[in-house]
Amino acid sequence: MSCWRRGCRYLWSLAMNQWHRALVRHDGKVVVMNRSTRKPEGYELTVSPIYAGLCRTDIQMLRGLRDDPSPILGHEGIARVAEVGKDVPANLALGTLVCLNPTHRSDPAFLLGHNVEGLLQENVLIPAIAVRDGLVMPLSTVHHSATATLLEPLAAVDYAFELLSDHNTDTLVVFGDGVIGHLAVRDAADKLVAGIRIQHLHHTEQGLAWSRRYEAGAAQCILNNxxxxxxxxxxxxxxxxxxxxxxxxxxxxxxxxxxxxxxxGEIRINLLGGYQQMLLRLCYLVSS
Ligand SMILES: [Zn+2]
Incomplete structure (x- = not known):
């Protein structure tokens, strides 16, 4: 094919494609790039994020402490439905305000912002399995605020408390002073038992100072030392x-x-932060 024809074909494809901007991990940095915007089909839909949070898991990915492959991060946020495939249910019509559950209960192939491109872009294609299995949830407009980015970590905390609910807990010990830790100490009296004793262990002096400034009820805040x-x-x-x-x-x-x-005492532990499989394997090898 001649250069002239190749050039025409390239210009034609530029004219036909739509593009959106995205924050993309590239060569150890994060850069703004143009990505092509694919039209959704069937049960697929696209959303335009309004607010997206950056949690410690994202920061671990950016620091190379995790090997999640998605070049675009972002798994906590709210968005508007921007385009729908023909099979998308009516409650997810164009313009609907939604939040997304980033974790599929049984299919590890869908983990938004981890192995599926996430919310830190102008337009996000949500795969059919996430739409079909109810991971895209319509929201009331009262949730149209930056704090709605906390819906996902709050749901994780509530689920953790649900798993602890039959333990007749009188004391909660929280390790960690990230978003999840802070939400947990603020949610415990409502979700576990009123008047619960709370011990909150912090990683750094700065974290401890923050907690003392923004007190959460009767939680005893202390360094993990x-x-x-x-x-x-x-x-x-x-x-x-x-x-x-x-x-x-x-x-x-x-x-x-x-x-x-x-x-x-009688203890029940929830490893909400996950674990490094390699470390566990190592422990197993050492103990066996
Ligand atoms: Zn997160």
Missing amino acids: AAGTALLSSLSEGARVAVLIATPRNATLACLETALRYIR
Whole structure:
């Protein structure tokens, strides 16, 4: 094909395609790039994000501490439906305000902003499986605010409390002072039991200072050091303790060890922050 024809074909494809801007991980940096905007088909739809949060999981990905492959991050946020495939249900019509559950319950192939391109772009194609299985949820317009980005981590906290609900907890120990940790100490009295005793262990002095400035009820805030372990040891053998480990995953095992070593009483632990499989394999090898 001649250069002239090739040039014409390129210009034609530029004219036919739509483009949108995206924050793309590229060569260890994040850059603004133009991406082609594909039309949704069948159960697919596209959304235009309004607010998208950046949580510690995203920061771990940016620092190369996780190997999630998506070049575009963003799994917490609200958006408007921008275009729909022909099979999309009527409650997700054009213009509907929605939030997205980034995690499919049974299909690991859909993890928004992890292995599927996320919300840090002007236009996001949502795959059919996410639409069909109810991961795109219509919202009332009262949620049209930046704080709606907390819906997803709050849902994770509520689910964790649901799993702890039959433990008759009287004490909650939270490791971690990121978004999840802070939401948990603020939500516990409502979702677990009124008047619950809360111990909140922090990673840094700065985090502790922040918590003391923006107090959350009766939570005892302390650093996760000797003072923290002394506080944990002060719980009686009769205490019924729920432990939420909401730290970055490379800190999970150390916190788990601290909880098991220092907390007496009836204990139930939720590893909300996940774990590094490699570390667990290593522990298994060491112990076997
Ligand atoms: Zn997150």
